[in-house]
Amino acid sequence: MIVPIGHSNEVVVGVDGSESAQRAVRWAAREADRRGASLRIVHAELPLPADALDMTGMARSALHDEAMGWVREAVTGALDTAPALDITYRVEVNTPAWLLEQESATAGLVVVGSRGMGGFTGLLLGSVAVALSCRAKCPVAVVRGDEAEGPVVVGVNGAPHNWVVLDRAFEEAEIRGASLVAVHAWHPPLGNEKLAESVGIVWSELHTVRDATVAQRLEACADRHPGVRVERHVVHGSAAHRLVEFAAGASLLVIGSHGTGGLRGKLLGSTSQAVVLHAPCPVLLVRPGLDEQIDHARRAG
Incomplete structure (x- = not known):
């Protein structure tokens, strides 16, 4: 077993409900499996706009439910890829780049998709992946292109x-x-x-x-x-x-x-x-x- 360069034998993957993120989860699961590593699924919930009125907490609850649905989907995809994986998750109201940067301080590898949901809340390649690659404390994988078994x-x-x-x-x-x-x-x-x-x-x-x-x-x-x-x-x-x-x-x-x-x-x-x-x-x-x-x-x- 080769432990990835980094602070721990853990692979972290960011998810946002997009197809690109689902591909990243499957890729990260394979990477964790071949390393004998655990997998950590991370999602940053969107903060509510400053002028939003959410007196009952229904808006926050709806966003959290949506986030947990994406996490459950990611867990299912990871276990379908590598059934024996040890999986944990983290869901927090934060910005994706900041949350994944925090995770990178103790991870061996952080994985993101090449595209998010679009607009300001997704577009991983345009914001999260680039910002994370500049500040991460461990290597960052951007999952894009075709799956291949080449060199x-x-x-x-x-x-x-x-x-x-x-x-x-x-x-x-x-x-x-x-x-x-x-x-x-x-x-x-x-x-x-x-x-x-x-x-x-x-x-x-x-x-x-x-x-x-x-x-x-x-x-x-x-x-x-x-x-x-x-x-x-x-x-x-x-x-x-x-x-x-x-x-x-x-x-x-x-x-x-x-x-x-x-x-x-x-x-x-x-x-x-x-x-x-x-x-x-x-x-x-x-x-x-x-x-x-x-x-x-x-x-x-």
Whole structure:
């Protein structure tokens, strides 16, 4: 059994009654089952408008009944997927992003759908998933695209925290019994090979250097996961576009999340955001925290 990177062996999934959320529940149930983890179903009830009059409590009661109906539906879907799961739930009047962020402090993985009910109360991809990916204390999975049994795809770059992302990708491939496709995309200088060579820049030499650097990074992680078969691709072009291309038929796409929270971190980095919007498979966003980086350094040492 591989315990997911995080604070506990628990998978948390957000629900809102949408079909996207139901798909997220089934995906989360499978993830919890393959990890020997428990599943926690979370729903944020809508607050009543400030000018709403609810003297009898009927409006609040109706919203709560609706919420519990969605939770029961989610429990049924999860148990249909993995009958032996240990399931708990949390229903609270709150905003979805804030409630799931709280849960992420003790979870190993938080799962959301790619679309909610629409409007301001749903649209998970436009608000909850993006905000959560910027502030969550554990990895966040956005369930989108088709279900597939293909490889795990991971984006490789030169950022210091990419080691943590690669480690997670290796673990995801290992737990699935899948191969790992590592993709590093780069833009050659000046954008024209002849122009670059006219000023002494040789594309092929730069490509060789980048390929060697990527290989070195992968070898360091592969030593800890010897059973995972790795394909290495160093390609030209936009990282987001190439990752989406390689993710066709993949079971999971793993990338780093660079959000910092607050107004400045409201949106993901351009690559992460484009991938989450266009990926043909579920996307795992890994936002390394200090504790994860320390843990990686200890394991690597």
